Amino acid sequence: MMDMHTHILPGVDDGAKTFEEALKMLQLQYEQGIHKVVLTPHVQNKVQRVSSKEYLERFKMFEKDVSNIMPDIKLYLGAEVLYDPFKKTNYDAYIFKGFSKKYLLIEFSTVIEDRIVDVLYDLIAKGYQPIVAHIERYPYLTDDDVLRIKEDGSFIQVNSGAVLGTDGRHYKKRAHHYLKLGLVDFIGSDCHDTKSRKPNVLKALKKAPKNFKMRELEE
Template sequence: MIDIHSHILPGIDDGAKTIEDSLAMARQAYEQGITKIVASPHHRNGSFENDKTTILNEVGLLNTKLQQEGIDIEILPGQENRIYGELIEDINGEDLLTVNDTGMYMLIEFPSSHLPRYANKLLFDLQVNGIIPVIVHPERNREIMENPDRLFKLIKEGALSQLTGSSVTGKMGKKIQKFSMDLIHHNLAHFVASDAHNITNRPFDLRNAMESVEREFDMSTRYMLQENAQEMIQGKMVSKELPQEIKRKKFLGIF
């Protein structure tokens, strides 16, 4: 399996703190059957800034260490970009990084409580510039949970989305789990990734997540999600079906 979203690089965000933490995470991932991990540290989220050069250097150092330790996992470069108004202006500079530096997919994070008003236009402008935005963990965004039509419109306009494994397995609560399954059922989710930060409370839980998908749907749905991760890191087009609207009433008290 390929994990397209993790915080395995040491000491640069709220993920692994030390190289020993990174190695422990890699060993856990290997036990899950993961062979490649996209390192996607936070960028421009108000707490951390990790530019392209920093990430590429750190990925190289970690890969060297993994080889020395005999851990058969490859780390690929990525970046979890918090959406900001000047993002389009920065895409041709040395600040932003696409998944595996292929120039095709970019992980985009929204604030946990809402979607900025400019989100639709910015994600559209990314596509005009040849980059497909991948919205990370939309199932944990309060506004999207209360109004799934916001996500539907973004997906309909060409964006993709990635669920968190722990959301799918129910470790983040039954409401988030049900909503995650709703998103898959309505063709509003295209990837599942660990978003691993450590080996304890935010671990690699990708195998369990894929098994949950298979139980809820079928093997072909699981295969599609796993295959999409492979296509993403190669800079190829992923599989997707026509998105469907989720009909539901707004509700409060989610968290």
């Protein structure tokens, strides 16, 4: 099983602060049967602590150190890109590495009504496979919007914390609504630590509808 939305790469954003904390997060993943983990540090976001240009080198070092301790865990480098309408973004730099498709995890403003449907349509036209991060956080999206996003070809992710209710009642309501409508492709942990935002995909899967099946990324 895979967790495709995590903030485990240490020292780069508001996720894991140290190697030791990151390793504990991976251990929690492994105990839940998750042996594949995509590291998706923030991009174009004020919570970044280092330039995204450093991510690949830091990932290689982290991957090497983890392999000596947890050889059964397979790591991938991705990113969680915050859409910025005023910036020309090189999305090629942020696609998930090690996969056959150009998977791109993208998040949007929770306050300003971004043109989410149009932005995703344009990304698909350019050859990307967008994955909408935590779609339950965008209250300005209607059911028709989400259905259009799905029909156009984007994948949809909800957070495990939303499914479990730890992210808040409104997020839980929307996450379960989209799950019941069959619009969700992934439940991702969006984990940031080992306490309040820890890896918990397996626990969330047990609360999802029985007919929900996690989509698999193509390697």
